Amino acid sequence: MKIHHVALRVADCARAARFYGGVLGLPEIRRRDDGTAVWLSAGDAVLMLETALRGAGADAGSGHVLALAVDELAAWEARLASAGVAIVDRTEHTLYLQDPDGHRVGLTVFPARA
Numbered sequence: 001m002k003i004h005h006v007a008l009r010v011a012d013c014a015r016a017a018r019f020y021g022g023v024l025g026l027p028e029i030r031r032r033d034d035g036t037a038v039w040l041s042a043g044d045a046v047l048m049l050e051t052a053l054r055g056a057g058a059d060a061g062s063g064h065v066l067a068l069a070v071d072e073l074a075a076w077e078a079r080l081a082s083a084g085v086a087i088v089d090r091t092e093h094t095l096y097l098q099d100p101d102g103h104r105v106g107l108t109v110f111p112a113r114a
Contacts, residue, residue, distance in 0.1 A: 005039075005046040006066055009053050010101045013038045016049040019099050023083045024068065024107075042068060067094070067106035076107050 010016040013031075017038040020026045026040040026047060037050045047066070070076055073095055080087060080097060089096040093110035 003045040005048050006042070007048040007050055007053055008066070008099075008101070008103050009060070010049045010051060010099075012100070013049050013051060015100050019085075020047060020049065023080070023085055024105075065096070065104040065106050067108050069112065070107045070109060073107065073109060 008016070013035055017028060017031075017040070020040050021028050021038075026042055028038060029041050029046065030039040031037070036052065037048065040047045040049070073093075076095060077087065080095070085097055087095050087097055094106045094108040097105050097107070099105055
């Protein structure tokens with residue numbers, strides 16, 4: 001079994017796509033013409049940015065973190081700084097930031113498997 005997709009509720013799909021596609025560099029794979037959804041490739045999984053989510057859940061945001069694997073942190077620190085994106089926390093292996101809707105995002109070099 002593997003992750004198929006992660007869906008995040010966002011207020012503005014175009015704004016969220018500029019963050020995940022422009023700042024973080026995830027390639028866009030699909031966009032609804034009505035502006036309610038943008039899907040991006042995140043390796044073997046899909047990141048779905050949608051204005052409304054199906055299924056029961058909270059009305060806004062989440063306490064979850066979307067962690068994306070990166071090759072190294074220093075270049076990402078520079079890229080985030082040049083894009084005006086603040087690093088809100090960090091560990092030895094992970095940088096934490098927030099997307100425009102307040103979702104926690106981690107950029108990590110920590111190995112996913114031992």
